[in-house]
Amino acid sequence: MGCIKEISAIEADMVAWRQDIHAHPETAYEEFRTADKVADLLQSWNIVVDRGLAETGVVGTLVTGDGPSIGLRADLDALHVHEATGLDYQSVNAGKMHACGHDGHVAMLLGAARYLSETKRFKGTVRFIFQPAEENEGGGGRMVEEGLFERFPMDSIYGMHNWPGAEANTFGVRTGPVMASFDVFEAVVVGKGAHGAMPHLSIDPVSIGARIVCAWQSIVSRTVDPQDAAVVSVTQFHAGDTWNVIPERAMLRGTVRSFRPQVRDHLEQALHRMADGICSGAGASLEWCYDRRYPATVNHGPQTDIAAAAAARVVGAEKVVLDMPPSMGSEDFAFMLAERPGCYIRLGNGPGRDGCMLHNPGYDFNDDILVTGASYWATLVEMELPLS
Numbered sequence: 001m002g003c004i005k006e007i008s009a010i011e012a013d014m015v016a017w018r019q020d021i022h023a024h025p026e027t028a029y030e031e032f033r034t035a036d037k038v039a040d041l042l043q044s045w046n047i048v049v050d051r052g053l054a055e056t057g058v059v060g061t062l063v064t065g066d067g068p069s070i071g072l073r074a075d076l077d078a079l080h081v082h083e084a085t086g087l088d089y090q091s092v093n094a095g096k097m098h099a100c101g102h103d104g105h106v107a108m109l110l111g112a113a114r115y116l117s118e119t120k121r122f123k124g125t126v127r128f129i130f131q132p133a134e135e136n137e138g139g140g141g142r143m144v145e146e147g148l149f150e151r152f153p154m155d156s157i158y159g160m161h162n163w164p165g166a167e168a169n170t171f172g173v174r175t176g177p178v179m180a181s182f183d184v185f186e187a188v189v190v191g192k193g194a195h196g197a198m199p200h201l202s203i204d205p206v207s208i209g210a211r212i213v214c215a216w217q218s219i220v221s222r223t224v225d226p227q228d229a230a231v232v233s234v235t236q237f238h239a240g241d242t243w244n245v246i247p248e249r250a251m252l253r254g255t256v257r258s259f260r261p262q263v264r265d266h267l268e269q270a271l272h273r274m275a276d277g278i279c280s281g282a283g284a285s286l287e288w289c290y291d292r293r294y295p296a297t298v299n300h301g302p303q304t305d306i307a308a309a310a311a312a313r314v315v316g317a318e319k320v321v322l323d324m325p326p327s328m329g330s331e332d333f334a335f336m337l338a339e340r341p342g343c344y345i346r347l348g349n350g351p352g353r354d355g356c357m358l359h360n361p362g363y364d365f366n367d368d369i370l371v372t373g374a375s376y377w378a379t380l381v382e383m384e385l386p387l388s
Contacts, residue, residue: 022098
């Protein structure tokens, strides 16, 4: 079938939407301009718009008759990154950047919405979900908590993300876990401060913290089944303010990733137990905080088959990878998949501008994949909600 000709005809519009959003990035729960733009465009195509879920969320509804209901989701927010692309449409908001391609995700879903509103070659209901605060803040979970599925009933839900490093205009998908759970921790070692020349009078939280960091590295390698995937990364270590004082406290922070709930439980318990034991043995105490942010993103079998078939209809079966390796990155679309069956698919973004990957200050979404992504959305709807 290939890309949809009516969508190819509006490619320039999608590029313009995308680059405008790129130039005006907004971070979590501050996506006011972006949400206004989305809502205005949807309403101009006679799509019913509801606003206010998770503050800046937008939900468009298009009904063509009795039938099932399908949800299509795109994320609105940008990152706290200083852009370094030098593009004509580089961010005008200092310290904020669309470094994950959400500008492209919005443009692709808008393109599909325009096409579907004009052609109406489906029977049922489509929900166009534009979600805020995907980056770190869990806007998807908040939309669910505030009644997304109660207010806007859906039988299934789908998400998509661009993927630098994968050939442009190819797709990757799999049944089961595709993105890891995302947890964070903070451990504060409380010791006894002293003069740097008199360490024997201290309970040194720096050396204790260093022992904890090293010990934690054995958790995955020696306590997790090698057939399970898990990551424990210490990303911050803060202690002391000057050269000649052994501080009273040392703070460790980091992230934990896994796919299975049992592994997630084990990692949380093992991190706490090991840190507490080391502190106790050294005469220090531990202040511990563990926050479970996002669950694993898990695709459902029947919906994954439908998504793969829709992708194959657009780009050909040879350009759809059905055994895509899962990623240890995370995605708050997981909250929606935990409530309704669905699928999260990757769309190849090409090698990346100058090799830049996601969350890099030199990254830019590849406009050459906009038509493919929008055609996938439209094809998915027409397959899930056929006229007959």
